[in-house]
Amino acid sequence: xxxxxxxxxxPTNISxxxxxxxxxxxxxxxxxxxxxxxxxxxxxxxxxxxxxxxxMFSCQTKLAEVDGKSITTIEGIAHGDQLHPxxxxxxxxxxxxxxxxxxxxxxxxxxxxEKTPNPTRxxxxxxxxxxxxxxxxxxxxxxxxxxxxxxxxxxxx
Amino acid sequence: MxxxxxxxxxxxxxxxxxxxxxxxxxxxxxxSFVQALGAGILVTIVAPSLHAQERGGGNRRGGGxxxxxxxxxxxxxxxxxxxxxxxxxxxxxxxxxxxxRAEITQAAAEELGISxxxxxxxxxxxxxxxxxxxxxGSRTTPGTIPPVRQACAAARxxxxxxxxDTQPLDYSQLAKSGSLKQTPENATLAPPSDWKVLGTPVxxxxxxxxxTGALQYPSDIIRxxxxxxxxxxxxxxxxxxxxxxxxxxxxxxxxxxVRDGNFVxxxxxxxxxxxxxxxxxxxxxxxxxPPGPSSTTLFAYLRDHAKGGIPKDPFEGTGEKQFKANYxxxxxxxxxxEPRAAxxxxxxxxxxxxxxxxxxxxVKRELAGAFxxxxxxxxxxAPDFGGGxxxxxxxxxxxxxxxxxxxxxxAVSLRWTREEEFTWAYFRPAAAIDIQASLDPTxxxxxxxxxxxxxxxxxxxxxxxxxxxxxxxxxxxxxxxHGSYRALAATANSFAREVAMDELxxxxxxxxxxxxxxxxxxxxxxxxxxxxxxKKFGWKDRIAKKEPNVGVGLAASTDKGxxxxxxxxxxxxxAKNTYRVRRVVQAFDAGAITNPENLKSQNQGGIVMALGxxxxxxxxxxxxxxQNASFWKYAPPRFADLPEIEVHLIDRxxxxxxxxxxxxxxxxxxxxxxxxxxxTGKRLREMPLRLSELA
Numbered sequence: 001x002x003x004x005x006x007x008x009x010x011p012t013n014i015s016x017x018x019x020x021x022x023x024x025x026x027x028x029x030x031x032x033x034x035x036x037x038x039x040x041x042x043x044x045x046x047x048x049x050x051x052x053x054x055x056m057f058s059c060q061t062k063l064a065e066v067d068g069k070s071i072t073t074i075e076g077i078a079h080g081d082q083l084h085p086x087x088x089x090x091x092x093x094x095x096x097x098x099x100x101x102x103x104x105x106x107x108x109x110x111x112x113x114e115k116t117p118n119p120t121r122x123x124x125x126x127x128x129x130x131x132x133x134x135x136x137x138x139x140x141x142x143x144x145x146x147x148x149x150x151x152x153x154x155x156x157x
Numbered sequence: 158m159x160x161x162x163x164x165x166x167x168x169x170x171x172x173x174x175x176x177x178x179x180x181x182x183x184x185x186x187x188x189s190f191v192q193a194l195g196a197g198i199l200v201t202i203v204a205p206s207l208h209a210q211e212r213g214g215g216n217r218r219g220g221g222x223x224x225x226x227x228x229x230x231x232x233x234x235x236x237x238x239x240x241x242x243x244x245x246x247x248x249x250x251x252x253x254x255x256x257x258r259a260e261i262t263q264a265a266a267e268e269l270g271i272s273x274x275x276x277x278x279x280x281x282x283x284x285x286x287x288x289x290x291x292x293x294g295s296r297t298t299p300g301t302i303p304p305v306r307q308a309c310a311a312a313r314x315x316x317x318x319x320x321x322d323t324q325p326l327d328y329s330q331l332a333k334s335g336s337l338k339q340t341p342e343n344a345t346l347a348p349p350s351d352w353k354v355l356g357t358p359v360x361x362x363x364x365x366x367x368x369t370g371a372l373q374y375p376s377d378i379i380r381x382x383x384x385x386x387x388x389x390x391x392x393x394x395x396x397x398x399x400x401x402x403x404x405x406x407x408x409x410x411x412x413x414x415v416r417d418g419n420f421v422x423x424x425x426x427x428x429x430x431x432x433x434x435x436x437x438x439x440x441x442x443x444x445x446x447p448p449g450p451s452s453t454t455l456f457a458y459l460r461d462h463a464k465g466g467i468p469k470d471p472f473e474g475t476g477e478k479q480f481k482a483n484y485x486x487x488x489x490x491x492x493x494x495e496p497r498a499a500x501x502x503x504x505x506x507x508x509x510x511x512x513x514x515x516x517x518x519x520v521k522r523e524l525a526g527a528f529x530x531x532x533x534x535x536x537x538x539a540p541d542f543g544g545g546x547x548x549x550x551x552x553x554x555x556x557x558x559x560x561x562x563x564x565x566x567x568a569v570s571l572r573w574t575r576e577e578e579f580t581w582a583y584f585r586p587a588a589a590i591d592i593q594a595s596l597d598p599t600x601x602x603x604x605x606x607x608x609x610x611x612x613x614x615x616x617x618x619x620x621x622x623x624x625x626x627x628x629x630x631x632x633x634x635x636x637x638x639h640g641s642y643r644a645l646a647a648t649a650n651s652f653a654r655e656v657a658m659d660e661l662x663x664x665x666x667x668x669x670x671x672x673x674x675x676x677x678x679x680x681x682x683x684x685x686x687x688x689x690x691x692k693k694f695g696w697k698d699r700i701a702k703k704e705p706n707v708g709v710g711l712a713a714s715t716d717k718g719x720x721x722x723x724x725x726x727x728x729x730x731x732a733k734n735t736y737r738v739r740r741v742v743q744a745f746d747a748g749a750i751t752n753p754e755n756l757k758s759q760n761q762g763g764i765v766m767a768l769g770x771x772x773x774x775x776x777x778x779x780x781x782x783x784q785n786a787s788f789w790k791y792a793p794p795r796f797a798d799l800p801e802i803e804v805h806l807i808d809r810x811x812x813x814x815x816x817x818x819x820x821x822x823x824x825x826x827x828x829x830x831x832x833x834x835x836x837t838g839k840r841l842r843e844m845p846l847r848l849s850e851l852a
Contacts, residue, residue: 017429019429020427020429021429024427024428024429027377028385028427028428031379032370033370033373033374033376033377033379034369034370034371035370036374036376036494036495036543037376037496037572038494038495038575038788039575039787039788040574040575041575041787041788041789043787043788043789044494044788046494073370074368074369074370075369075370075371078369083365083368083369087368087369088368090367090368091360091364091365091367091368094360094361094364094754094755094758096254096361096364096367096368097254097255097256097544097758097762098253098254098493098494098495098541098542098543098544099254099361099364099367099368099372099541099543100374100493100494100495100542100543100544101494102367102368103368103370106368124796125796125797125799126796126797128796129795129796129797131795131796132494132788132793132795133494134492134493134494134544134546134766134793135254135494135544135762135766136761136762136763136764136765136766136768136769136794137758137761137762138765138794138795138796138799139761139765139799139802140758140761141796142796142799
């Protein structure tokens with residue numbers, strides 16, 4: 001099929017099999033390798049991207065499902081050299097070890113804070129629970145989400 | 158300016174341009190360094206071999222595998238100073254989340270007398286880096302940090318000789334003074350009391366790439382014209398291929414089928430096509446699968462097959478009160494979030510493989526052996542990768558990628574699926590452990606005998622002061638392919654010992670803390686760790702406070718030169734017959750702390766990773782078939798499992814730093830098991846710790 005996507009703000013045409021996973025299209029056709037494969041069964045969140053602002057598992061999303069939609073990957077959230085506040089929070093809290101889960105965690109954090117700007121600890125646990133970090137850096141990731149929530153509050157009017 | 162001001166500002170090494178330009182000479186080639194890093198000076202160091210363990214007869218079970226042969230390694234270039242002053246430190250160690258990149262960088266900066274952002278660390282490229290051995294066994298800190306510091310201290314001494322001790326240190330002056338300096342291992346190192354960079358919370362130098370997605374993991378490597386591979390897997394362990402029709406897969410557009418004996422794989426232009434081609438092969442493959450034991454009878458099987466039988470207690474009949482119990486730990490998987498991945502590319506007889514391995518030089522030798530080519534013709538590059546945990550020591554994925562690439566005539570990327578990683582990577586060996594002990598009339602341990610069957614000797618010797626104590630290890634006949642694992646046998650042995658210590662405390666009628674302390678001397682590091690953990694946890698109040706369905710427990714242990722004690726609090730749900738871990742407080746002593754933030758992170762992550770093995774991680778199998786090869790079924794720890802965690806580090810500046818990637822895990826399970834006993838009176842002696850069969 002010929003799909004028309006907006007990827008990180010850029011209109012992009014993809015000619016490929018309609019059933020192909022979005023994850024493969026991003027990584028193999030567009031070389032956006034920040035989005036990771038972790039399980040292929042929606043159990044780990046490493047492949048998370050934002051589709052029209054909502055987190056989705058790109059390994060289970062077929063190309064046909066995102067035709068005409070706007071997709072944000074980890075490569076599309078910093079403004080030039082300026083990290084997104086959530087990226088900055090993950091850096092500041094060293095909320096990674098191997099870092100393989102980090103792009104998915106960051107994108108879900110952005111979506112979580114969009115919906116719940118003042119999350120409680122339970123909101124964070126519940127919101128982030130679809131994601132696995134096998135290095136088990138969870139306490140640091142919770143701290144990063146908390147920092148990001150605070151910094152977002154600091155900049156918003 | 159970069160918003161993250163400590164991000165390195167020097168130019169990054171580009172592996173792709175390196176590849177075309179570097180010679181594949183044995184050892185290091187002066188020319189290749191000039192091409193890779195620019196003109197300048199190389200500092201080399203002659204040091205005893207620090208990687209004997211992988212040549213010492215394959216003692217995978219630790220606790221003695223690191224002695225081996227200590228012959229000097231050939232000259233290894235450790236440090237390159239470019240004419241412009243850019244300093245590159247080289248190490249054969251890898252970064253897979255444990256924090257070696259930060260720690261080695263700060264060790265170099267410490268001795269060079271410069272800031273960390275002026276040090277570029279080149280890791281795990283077998284053409285350019287010295288063979289520092291496998292990244293395992295908590296050996297980077299005690300084994301690799303010292304030679305890095307030696308080389309850097311020597312470079313600094315050379316610079317002082319050339320230009321005097323002027324600040325700031327300008328290493329470009331040294332680069333101009335010659336081309337190659339060889340130095341013996343005798344430079345004076347900064348003592349921990351004088352550390353300015355070591356001992357500080359330096360963060361991962363390439364963290365910006367981690368959070369922007371720019372960091373290229375092995376599964377992210379893209380080569381010109383690269384294709385995607387897949388391998389046909391047997392239906393069970395030990396299954397042999399009886400028949401297959403490769404016709405349908407071969408007929409698919411752009412698909413190449415590779416058959417070489419029992420090995421069948423395909424190469425395709427995309428992962429999607431590769432998946433379809435493998436599915437076509439699976440339909441026509443006929444397998445013969447031999448019968449094998451089941452996980453439901455595993456521990457009886459391991460005991461029955463103990464090689465030479467299970468050693469008898471040499472102290473039988475000692476003491477006044479007798480104690481005997483059996484403990485078990487399941488097979489578990491490393492399940493790194495990035496499954497095995499390799500990109501292989503041939504150029505005539507020369508092979509380059511990008512691969513997420515903890516053992517780049519071992520993989521290089523395995524590749525040379527598999528293809529009957531000269532070791533010199535193989536280059537392995539291990540980019541920072543997505544988790545190892547002792548699970549990425551072997552070359553199977555690299556060899557498969559190289560085999561496919563050979564037939565394809567193009568670079569091939571092979572990424573194992575989650576199911577393949579769960580099934581065909583090796584496992585942490587299961588353990589069956591027997592402990593027999595006795596108490597004297599005063600309630601102290603009179604004799605102690607610990608037998609580990611199948612999982613290893615790490616942490617098998619009791620750290621407690623016991624008059625008559627013996628530990629034995631015996632092999633069994635493992636039903637699954639098993640190998641190294643983060644804190645492998647130390648987890649099993651510490652679990653058994655610390656639960657048994659709790660049982661003996663009950664038998665002696667003593668508080669679990671007092672009982673342990675009475676078998677330690679006040680100067681023992683384990684004594685200090687226990688005191689610190691229990692003080693911060695509030696042990697005395699918590700053990701006295703009786704709260705329904707809530708229990709507290711503790712454990713202490715040591716392995717690989719570091720000491721750990723943990724207290725846990727659990728809450729029981731009697732209706733569901735389940736439990737939840739509410740709080741863990743851990744004290745940790747690894748000698749002089751090289752990086753407090755990373756040490757804390759290793760403890761936090763270690764506690765939660767160990768929580769997985771304590772709560773529910775266990776491989777289920779029957780007749781060679783893995784029955785829970787998925788994240789949903791295997792269920793590693795998630796956010797929802799997270800207890801409140803406190804980590805208290807003990808900084809012993811007077812004691813050389815030990816590695817700390819493993820020992821933080823070993824007290825979690827026994828502390829929880831003991832807390833469950835405290836709450837319920839039910840003694841759980843098998844990991845995972847289940848209150849009921851289904852829980």
